[in-house]
Amino acid sequence: MPDRIILKLGGSVITDKERGDAGVIRESVLQEVARALKEYADIPLLLIHGAGSCGHPQARQYHIQSGVSRENREGIYATHQAVSALNELVVRTLRAEGIEAVSVHPLEGMVASGGELSGYCLTHLHLMIDLGIVPVLHGDVVMDTEKGACIVSGDQLVRVLAQKLGMKRIGLATDVPGLLDADGSVVRELRRTMAHTIRIEGSGSVDVTGGMQGKISELLRLADIGIESDIFHISRLQDFLSGADHGGTRILPEGA
């Protein structure tokens, strides 16, 4: 059986972040993703998507990132509801294209401590993947032992699940060709020791979970424990799946 893959679909890929209103999903992009995935249906897969234009307004309105108490606890439902609605659309669209996708909401089975995921059951994810079911997770609000609740980004989910599920192939599909340097050129390989020499361009639409900077930070932590990952433009998804050059950025362990 081929190596299992974690594929992250950036929030900007699946929603229109420029339009602030929630739920502006790019259905045609998702349909293309589904068609690509079907060509590689023998690859066991876990999908994660960003929140895009959904959830951020609620997270801000209720000041989730400052911690959650009884006073702003309803922000948990409000934020979760917004990103869950997006997740449901993603799952429905993938299923309509023949992908056996199933929603898995982080709030409902995971917990964080100080903003970092610290508790979860993973066995059900293993079992789903082994049955050819595609669990679809997403950036979400998660209960937190220190802060009451916090936002866990899709990128943090990528790091934690890649490590804990023992995944070897990690792909982040974005709306840019990869990590861009100050000249706008794609950085083809990135390692921890060279990371400080590169000025990372922010993504156009700032979100509460950090954009490209947050992505790189999580992926370098994966590289630190020997796990490679790839950032590429969504249009190059098939190249990533087939193992061809995707024209984007590889985040590599030191010495690799």
Add this chain to the structure above:
Amino acid sequence: MPDRIILKLGGSVITDKERGDAGVIRESVLQEVARALKEYADIPLLLIHGAGSCGHPQARQYHIQSGVSRENREGIYATHQAVSALNELVVRTLRAEGIEAVSVHPLEGMVASGGELSGYCLTHLHLMIDLGIVPVLHGDVVMDTEKGACIVSGDQLVRVLAQKLGMKRIGLATDVPGLLDADGSVVRELRRTMAHTIRIEGSGSVDVTGGMQGKISELLRLADIGIESDIFHISRLQDFLSGADHGGTRILPEGA
């Protein structure tokens, strides 16, 4: 702070089981439940509901109880979707009445082995309850290390969560006054040693998870480890919450 409560709302209480079509929710009953819960809003609470008329048709159609493989794996989504739709209605109705309810779907964070729940993260449930959030779980299809997937009843959730969360007050609200003996009289107290002397009447609408027989079996297992529980008619919910006599059945440890 008062003892934390697990309250189970029977499937027959919140849906019309006689009508086979999914989603026939008894909104007025749920509104009454919410009003009762609001009067005791200082009691930390976890809610579980049965699937009622939802989910059973899908579970049967895909033969979930015979085990799940690649051939019938789509039954997982179909069954989960049906019970999740009910759960969403329950949560929305409770929220509309001012209860800070949040959905927690067992499929998305738990796993079973041979039909028995065997893996789960519970910290997020503790944190929600401590914040005055009411997690609302439900009978669900759950991945299973031996059978691929299985149905976990709301009653099994009651037993496992009561034990693992250290809950001391367990109430099952049903559409009957309690456990009835062959004469139709309420059995006021039930202990393991007397259980075999009572012929348990089945509930009118048979479901895949065992009706009253399944309930008693789970609650006797709780009694075996020293945890009492109560079965009562939904109209007596306030009596249960206030600690008054609810006219139903108490399931007691030997010697209690």
